Amino acid sequence: MATxxxxxxxxxxxxxxxxxxxxxxxxxPSKKAxxxxxxxxxxxxxxxxQMHDLMVKxxxxxxxxxxxxxxxxxxxxxxxxxxxxxxxxxxxLGKKGQGLQHDWWHLHYRCTPTLIALGMEMIDSIRLMxxxxxxxxxxxxxxxxxxCFPQWNVAPVTSPIEVQYPIACxxxxxxxxxxxxxxxxxxxxxxxxxxxxxxSCLIWSSRQGQELPVLITVQNNRWGISTxxxxxxxxxxIADRAKAFGIRSIVVNGNDPVESYLKIQEQMDYIxxxxxxAFIESMVSRLYGHSSASGANRVEGEVDALMDxxxxxxxxxxxxxxxxxxxxxxxxxxxxxxxxQARGEGVPTAESVWDNVYVGSENADWRKF
Amino acid sequence: MANMAQAIxxxxxxxxxxxxxxxxFGQDVGAPLGGVFTATQGLKNAWNTPLDERGIIGVAMGIAxxxxxxxxxIQFCDYIFNTIDLLKIAGNxxxxxxxxxxxxxxxxxxxxxxxxxxxxxxxxxxxxxxxLAGWKVVMPSNPLDAYGxxxxxxxxxxxxxxxxxxxxxxxxxEDLIPGEPESEKDLKAMIDAPIGDRSKWKARWPxxxxxxxxxxxGKITREGDRMTVVSYGRHLLLCNEVADKLREEGIAVxxxxxxxxxxxxxxxxxxxxxxxxRVLFVNEDTEVTNFAEHLAYRTTQELFYELMxxxxxxxxxxxxxxxxxxxxxxxxxPQKHEIEQQIRECLAEVP
Ligand SMILES: Cc1ncc(C[n+]2csc(CCOP(=O)(O)OP(=O)(O)O)c2C)c(N)n1
Ligand SMILES: [Mg+2]
Numbered sequence: 206m207a208t209x210x211x212x213x214x215x216x217x218x219x220x221x222x223x224x225x226x227x228x229x230x231x232x233x234p235s236k237k238a239x240x241x242x243x244x245x246x247x248x249x250x251x252x253x254x255q256m257h258d259l260m261v262k263x264x265x266x267x268x269x270x271x272x273x274x275x276x277x278x279x280x281x282x283x284x285x286x287x288x289x290x291x292x293x294x295x296x297x298l299g300k301k302g303q304g305l306q307h308d309w310w311h312l313h314y315r316c317t318p319t320l321i322a323l324g325m326e327m328i329d330s331i332r333l334m335x336x337x338x339x340x341x342x343x344x345x346x347x348x349x350x351x352x353c354f355p356q357w358n359v360a361p362v363t364s365p366i367e368v369q370y371p372i373a374c375x376x377x378x379x380x381x382x383x384x385x386x387x388x389x390x391x392x393x394x395x396x397x398x399x400x401x402x403x404x405s406c407l408i409w410s411s412r413q414g415q416e417l418p419v420l421i422t423v424q425n426n427r428w429g430i431s432t433x434x435x436x437x438x439x440x441x442x443i444a445d446r447a448k449a450f451g452i453r454s455i456v457v458n459g460n461d462p463v464e465s466y467l468k469i470q471e472q473m474d475y476i477x478x479x480x481x482x483a484f485i486e487s488m489v490s491r492l493y494g495h496s497s498a499s500g501a502n503r504v505e506g507e508v509d510a511l512m513d514x515x516x517x518x519x520x521x522x523x524x525x526x527x528x529x530x531x532x533x534x535x536x537x538x539x540x541x542x543x544x545x546q547a548r549g550e551g552v553p554t555a556e557s558v559w560d561n562v563y564v565g566s567e568n569a570d571w572r573k574f
Numbered sequence: 575m576a577n578m579a580q581a582i583x584x585x586x587x588x589x590x591x592x593x594x595x596x597x598x599f600g601q602d603v604g605a606p607l608g609g610v611f612t613a614t615q616g617l618k619n620a621w622n623t624p625l626d627e628r629g630i631i632g633v634a635m636g637i638a639x640x641x642x643x644x645x646x647x648i649q650f651c652d653y654i655f656n657t658i659d660l661l662k663i664a665g666n667x668x669x670x671x672x673x674x675x676x677x678x679x680x681x682x683x684x685x686x687x688x689x690x691x692x693x694x695x696x697x698x699x700x701x702x703x704x705x706l707a708g709w710k711v712v713m714p715s716n717p718l719d720a721y722g723x724x725x726x727x728x729x730x731x732x733x734x735x736x737x738x739x740x741x742x743x744x745x746x747x748e749d750l751i752p753g754e755p756e757s758e759k760d761l762k763a764m765i766d767a768p769i770g771d772r773s774k775w776k777a778r779w780p781x782x783x784x785x786x787x788x789x790x791x792g793k794i795t796r797e798g799d800r801m802t803v804v805s806y807g808r809h810l811l812l813c814n815e816v817a818d819k820l821r822e823e824g825i826a827v828x829x830x831x832x833x834x835x836x837x838x839x840x841x842x843x844x845x846x847x848x849x850x851x852r853v854l855f856v857n858e859d860t861e862v863t864n865f866a867e868h869l870a871y872r873t874t875q876e877l878f879y880e881l882m883x884x885x886x887x888x889x890x891x892x893x894x895x896x897x898x899x900x901x902x903x904x905x906x907x908p909q910k911h912e913i914e915q916q917i918r919e920c921l922a923e924v925p
Contacts (some may be wrong), residue, residue, distance in 0.1 A: 238687035305596070305640060338630065344672030353671045360639060361671045363663055371629045371660075375636015378597070389636075456854040561673035562708055564731040571872075574790075 245463050250523055252494055255386050256297070256462050259527075260289035262536045266327050269540035270334045271348055271493060271501045278548070279334045282348045282501055283313030285325055289493035290510035291459035294466035295422070296322025300387045301357050302316040308387040309358040309376040311369035315351040315424060316362070316392060322356045327536075328543035335544075338551045348387035358387070358451055366397035370406035370421070377410065381480060388418040388476045395486075396429020398443050410482035411450040419482045420472060421447065424459060426491040430499070434479040437507040458489030462511035575661035575746040576746075576761055580683075581717035582613040582738065583765060584643060584751055585724035586713045590619045593728050597637055599623050600647030602628055606772045608761045610649055611684060615767045616777025627653055631660040633682065635667070638679040641727060647684040650691075651699040651737070651855060658702070666734045667706030678910045680734050680924075686808050686858055687743030687907045692898035695723050695740075697888065698859035700806075703735050710789050711835040713737040715810035717747035717835060717899055722787030737835075739807035757831030776787070790880070792839035794846070801852040801921055804843055804869065806832040809856045811909060816914045824902060835865060841870070847873060851882035854922050858907040861889040883923035888916050 245253055267286040274282040285292060297317035299308040313320060314558060333352070336345035342353040342361070353361035360372065373391035380386035389437040391406065391546060411416040423443050440446060447454035459466040465487065470481040482495050490507040494500060518524035562569030576584065589595035598614055598827045608615030623630050627648055634646035647802050648654045654661075667675050687696035699863055702710040714720035720738075727734035738837040745756070747838040764778040795810065796817040800901045810831045817827040828846050832838055847853045853873055855866035890896075896906045 246723070271749055309636075311636075340672075341672055342672075347670055348674060351670075353674055355671075355674050361667055361675055365663065367662060368632065368663055370633025372636040372639065374629070375633040375638070376640040377636070378633060379637050379640035379642045401626075402628055402632065405624075405626050406624065406900055408624050409629050409633060440820065518643060524747070545695070561669050561671075563710075564668060564673075566673070567732075568837070571840070571868075574837055 215387050216472060224405065244521055245523075246467060248466060253518060253523055254294050256261075257514060257524060259293045259297075259322050260462065260514065260533055261532050262327070263289050263293065263321040264380075264511050265533065265536040265540050266321065266330055267317055267493075269327070269544060270330065271497070273331065273334050273544060274497050274501060279336070279349065281497050282334070282349050283496035284493075284521045285316045285317045287426070287490035287507060287510065288459065289318040290316050290462040290514060291321045291424060291465050291487045291489050292316055293407065294462055294497055295319050295390070296467055298466070298469050299323070299390060303356050303358055305380050305383040305386050306360050309360060309373065309380065311373040311376070311389060311391040312352065312362050312565070313366070313369065313393045313397075314348070314362055314392070317350055317483070319331040320352055320354070323359070324356070325352070326543075327355065327412040327539055328547060331540075331543045331547045332550065335547050337547055338553045339547070344557075352418060355385065356394070367400035367402040369393065369445055370402045371409065373419050373421075374406055374409040374417055377419045380420055386418070388420055390420045390422065390471065392422045392424060394426065394429060395423055395425040395434060395443060396432055396437055398423055406523070407450045409448055411452050415477075416481040418476050418480050420451070420476055421482060421484045423486045424489045425486055428491055428495070430495045438499070444484055452482050452484045452488075454484035456488065458485045458507045459489040460513065462510065462514055501507025531566055575748070575758060576717045576751055577744050577746050578714070578717045578720045578738070579611050579613045579763060580761060581720040581742045581747070581751055581786045582724060582770075583615060583617070584779070584782055585721045586614060586620075586755070587777070587779050588618050589643070589645065589728045590617060591708060591779075592784070593643065593725070595619060595643045595645055597621070597642065597644040598647075599633075599644070600641050601625055601649045603647050605627060606767070608767055609739065612766070613738070613743070614647070615735070615872045616765055616775070620910045627657045628660055631664065634662050634679045634681065634839040635660065635677055638677040638733070639675060643678060645680040645682060645728065646656070648681065650695050650697070650740075651683040652694040653687045654683055654698040654699055655874050661706055661709070665706045667708070668732070672758050676731050678731045679908050680736055681726070682736040682738055684740035684743070686741060686771050687863045687896050687903055688739075688808050688902060690898060690900065691896075693895035695918040696896035696903065698857070699856060700737060701863065701865040703737070704835050704865040706735070708733065710734045710837065712789055713739060713807040713835060714833065715739065715742065715807055716749075718749040718751055718785070719787050719793075719831075721751045722785050723789070724834065725784060726786045728849070729786070734789070736905065737807065741808045742811070744755060745811075747890060751782065753761075753780045755780055787833060789836045790837040790839060792833055793831045794828060794842070795831050796829040797826060798828035799849055801827050801854070801917060802828045802830065802843070802846040803856060803913070803917065804832055805852045805856040806831045806835065809858055809859070809913075812908070812910045812913055813856055816910060816917060820917065821912070822875040823919065838869070839892055843869065843873075844877060851880055852923075854886045854888060854913070854915055854920055855886045855917050856908055858890045860892050862892045866882050875918065882925050883920050886916055886920055889905065
């Protein structure tokens with residue numbers, strides 16, 4: 206286990222290719238590294254720094270998106286500041302790539318941290334935010350955070366809440382029949398679990414003898430726009446619902462990247478080994494409210510997982526003050542430059558509305574049949 | 575001659591053995607029943623789903639997204655309505671991703687009245703479906719077309735809604751499906767599941783070959799120069815019958831089996847209307863905001879000066895349901911005598 210500060214990942218803007226395995230037990234730490242291994246459950250320093258780096262990148266990006274909205278350069282913002290401590294480890298742990306051997310991602314509109322961990326460049330999120338023709342996810346057709354990256358099996362994020370849950374069962378079904386197939390990972394909010402599609406996922410993934418390799422996750426920020434958790438839920442934890450289907454189910458503190466990493470890893474290992482579903486309810490923060498429709502202002506009283514993590518890293522000596530500053534500054538500059546570049550890029554043309562209604566842009570306009 | 579249920583079954587067999595269809599699924603689609611209309615009996619990749627229509631469509635989307643071919647069934651189109659936003663998403667996925675994610679999936683569902691199915695086994699969905707941009711929508715009127723359209727639907731890289739006129743599932747056609755044995759008895763012995771214990775039964779499939787009806791291509795089923803009648807599915811047969819009757823009186827009515835609702839064969843319609851100057855559109859979905867209204871609208875827009883009479887639409891009544899009693903059902907969806915009356919009225923119109 207690396208005990209010396211390598212600080213390499215602080216400068217890396219890309220997600221790792223292979224997830225670093227957390228040791229089963231914390232290895233006997235050297236004197237120097239003692240604080241970090243204890244506080245951080247034995248996760249390698251390199252990984253801690255990598256997670257911090259990606260969390261900062263994601264946060265800076267989301268705050269840049271909000272600024273773009275405020276500047277009137279975009280119509281709408283929705284995103285995931287506050288979910289970095291959950292989303293970054295999730296992205297790092299996935300088997301990244303295209304095709305059935307790799308994991309499929311069925312995400313919702315708060316998953317920038319996961320995309321950053323997968324290796325998305327800031328500018329591609331900004332292009333989406335600014336509805337540029339260069340936006341690789343939608344070509345300027347959809348809202349911020351509505352990502353689609355086929356090269357990493359990232360299914361298109363759609364606005365209707367919860368529909369991704371049964372779709373995830375479909376990709377999992379296809380993965381299951383392939384030897385060495387990946388798993389399907391699905392995410393959504395707490396309030397959305399009231400939709401029938403959430404129940405569909407529990408039912409379809411847990412049929413006896415026909416279980417599906419799905420990691421079912423819910424990011425519980427205790428709100429659905431203005432509907433409070435207690436305004437909707439009789440169950441004390443959403444995770445309890447999965448238990449009724451015999452699904453291995455846990456609640457994690459999604460504001461703790463270390464706990465998130467270890468628990469996600471555990472659940473993923475279980476799915477990969479057994480081919481059966483697993484469930485995680487992760488408790489997260491909503492730092493800027495629901496969306497720009499509610500102002501996108503910083504909300505007081507929510508745990509800021511990134512700042513807490515950074516404090517711990519600084520206190521334990523894993524991260525140095527100067528290095529931290531450098532990381533923030535680097536991404537701040539990258540965000541500004543990316544926005545500047547995107548600003549100058551083209552927009553979709555009016556004629557292009559007919560493109561890609563059907564495969565190969567086969568004529569979709571009845572006037573031309 | 576195969577009936578439509580057997581034709582669909584053979585197409586699905588061809589699909590799973592030759593075209594890479596890995597999943598054929600829906601409620602009661604797998605063994606032992608093989609579908610409430612027996613259209614999925616004996617298929618190796620057919621399986622039963624939970625009774626969850628949204629789950630069925632969602633899973634089909636996932637399978638297609640992952641790159642596999644599948645055919646999903648909604649047991650009756652009356653129960654497809656709670657999936658409509660998933661259908662919308664399936665239709666907009668390619669567009670929303672700017673061409674990146676294809677969903678080559680087929681959803682088939684029995685439609686229409688004609689079997690005394692009462693309120694929840696008589697709905698139609700063709701007009702609703704015509705508003706699902708990104709989907710192709712087809713409906714056969716005979717077994718050979720049922721076979722050929724299904725193979726085209728399976729091959730198509732887009733989502734295709736395949737509407738099965740439920741009243742025609744036991745109706746036989748006039749043409750053999752390529753590879754089908756001459757004798758109905760032989761076919762039955764080969765591919766119909768036996769009554770009683772089926773646990774050891776296996777279908778013996780004939781050597782089928784590929785036969786496709788291109789999506790978007792209609793077919794003239796009766797030639798004529800006095801008037802054009804455009805329909806599809808169950809009502810196409812009624813239109814044919816009326817045309818045959820009128821022919822005995824020396825009135826040659828041209829009947830078009832549209833076969834595809836979207837994209838539809840406008841070239842065929844417009845060529846025919848240019849020739850006849852009169853047109854009636856017939857289907858059984860409800861009449862307000864009916865797909866035929868779009869066709870009639872287009873006819874007035876593009877062919878106004880060719881018309882000898884106003885374009886007509888004969889569709890189901892704008893009612894919340896179709897009542898069980900025969901007098902109620904018959905008053906709700908177009909009947910043969912109404913088709914005839916509409917044609918005669920249209921022919922009598924003097925510009
Ligand atoms: C099917 C559907 N209904 C309503 C909405 C409008 N809507 C968007 S987000 C949202 C709240 C979702 O809350 P939750 O699932 O907790 O996710 P969060 O936004 O808190 O992350 C609602 C009602 C929608 N997008 N889709
Ligand atoms: Mg919420």
